[in-house]
Amino acid sequence: xxxxxxxxxxxxxxxxxxxxxxxxxxxxxxxxxxxxxxxxxxxxxxxxxxxxxxxxxxxxxxxxxxxxxxxxxxxxxxxxxxxxxxxxxxxxxxxxxxxxxxxxxxxxxxxxxxxxxxxxxxxxxxxxxxxxxxxxxxxxxxxxxxxxxxxxxxxxxxxxxxxxxxxxxxxxxxxxxxxxxxxxxxxxxxxxxxxxxxxxxxx
Amino acid sequence: xxxxxxxxxxxxxxxxxxxxxxxxxxxxxxxxxxxxxxxxxxxxxxxxxxxxxxxxxxxxxxxxxxxxxxxxxxxxxxxxxxxxxxxxxxxxxxxxxxxxxxxxxxxxxxxxxxxxxxxxxxxxxxxxxxxxxxxxxxxxxxxxxxxxxxxxxxxxxxxxxxxx
Numbered sequence: 001x002x003x004x005x006x007x008x009x010x011x012x013x014x015x016x017x018x019x020x021x022x023x024x025x026x027x028x029x030x031x032x033x034x035x036x037x038x039x040x041x042x043x044x045x046x047x048x049x050x051x052x053x054x055x056x057x058x059x060x061x062x063x064x065x066x067x068x069x070x071x072x073x074x075x076x077x078x079x080x081x082x083x084x085x086x087x088x089x090x091x092x093x094x095x096x097x098x099x100x101x102x103x104x105x106x107x108x109x110x111x112x113x114x115x116x117x118x119x120x121x122x123x124x125x126x127x128x129x130x131x132x133x134x135x136x137x138x139x140x141x142x143x144x145x146x147x148x149x150x151x152x153x154x155x156x157x158x159x160x161x162x163x164x165x166x167x168x169x170x171x172x173x174x175x176x177x178x179x180x181x182x183x184x185x186x187x188x189x190x191x192x193x194x195x196x197x198x199x200x201x202x203x
Numbered sequence: 204x205x206x207x208x209x210x211x212x213x214x215x216x217x218x219x220x221x222x223x224x225x226x227x228x229x230x231x232x233x234x235x236x237x238x239x240x241x242x243x244x245x246x247x248x249x250x251x252x253x254x255x256x257x258x259x260x261x262x263x264x265x266x267x268x269x270x271x272x273x274x275x276x277x278x279x280x281x282x283x284x285x286x287x288x289x290x291x292x293x294x295x296x297x298x299x300x301x302x303x304x305x306x307x308x309x310x311x312x313x314x315x316x317x318x319x320x321x322x323x324x325x326x327x328x329x330x331x332x333x334x335x336x337x338x339x340x341x342x343x344x345x346x347x348x349x350x351x352x353x354x355x356x357x358x359x360x361x362x363x364x365x366x367x
Contacts, residue, residue: 008330015230082214
């Protein structure tokens with residue numbers, strides 16, 4: 001090896017990258033250039049870590065950590081767009097409102113929703129569910145009726161079970177007609193915690 | 204919202220590319236354009252990639268694809284600096300480089316940065332990343348033989364510069 005090659009190997013310039021600052025700047029520039037289709041960020045909550053996904057249209061997805069972060073990310077990339085960045089700025093408002101909800105300072109969410117991940121009858125069911133007020137509960141049958149198919153309680157249950165925007169679209173407020181809890185995509189423990197937080201179940 | 208056209212190629216979320224390759228692309232750019240401009244150059248690289256991303260026809264070698272874009276952005280940066288410098292008083296800009304960023308063999312690296320784009324990229328891949336010629340070629344989107352030629356041509360030119 002020649003002396004010159006040795007000097008090239010020994011003197012690689014010192015790299016330094018301030019990652020959080022770099023990521024924030026990249027998110028801002030991508031957003032300004034309309035190249036950022038989906039921004040996401042995580043928050044801590046009494047239900048564990050939540051990851052929120054936001055598009056220019058609104059809140060697209062709220063994911064529980066139990067859903068597997070990588071799997072959710074891949075699903076959003078495939079179904080919506082692969083132009084996804086971890087970009088806290090765009091998700092600030094959703095995260096702030098969720099924090100407020102868990103701190104019992106907020107009873108309703110005021111966020112635009114991007115319904116891209118929900119289609120047909122399921123969208124009707126979830127839109128009706130989004131209107132259910134804090135502290136009240138409904139039934140699968142009533143949600144089916146609200147979506148225009150009174151006899152489709154089971155289909156309404158499926159739609160609620162695959163709700164991509166839990167908590168903000170409050171599928172936890174929908175119970176069986178006999179008062180039993182029914183199901184919950186995030187697990188029944190989380191459903192109980194949410195209902196207790198809203199005073200619908202004894203804490 | 205942009206959607207992948209016609210072909211249904213499964214592209215990973217772009218953030219995955221940033222997480223997997225961001226740091227080494229930065230290192231590549233620090234070597235190629237210097238520490239002062241490397242960060243902005245990396246931003247330009249990633250924005251360019253993000254713009255083209257949904258139109259990619261396959262996801263076979265995303266890393267090489269990113270390096271080719273970075274190499275192009277490095278060339279843009281070096282050229283625009285040369286244009287600026289041509290208008291400035293000789294030597295004045297040199298002193299504006301932050302002292303904290305100066306490294307041991309600064310003169311050598313200034314000479315590397317002044318090389319033609321392919322020679323510069325080939326030298327960085329070969330010596331900073333310590334890659335075999337086959338991998339240098341792969342990251343540059345050229346053949347192994349072309350990679351070898353670019354490295355030796357780069358070294359020849361550097362030798363002339365350094366001995367001067």
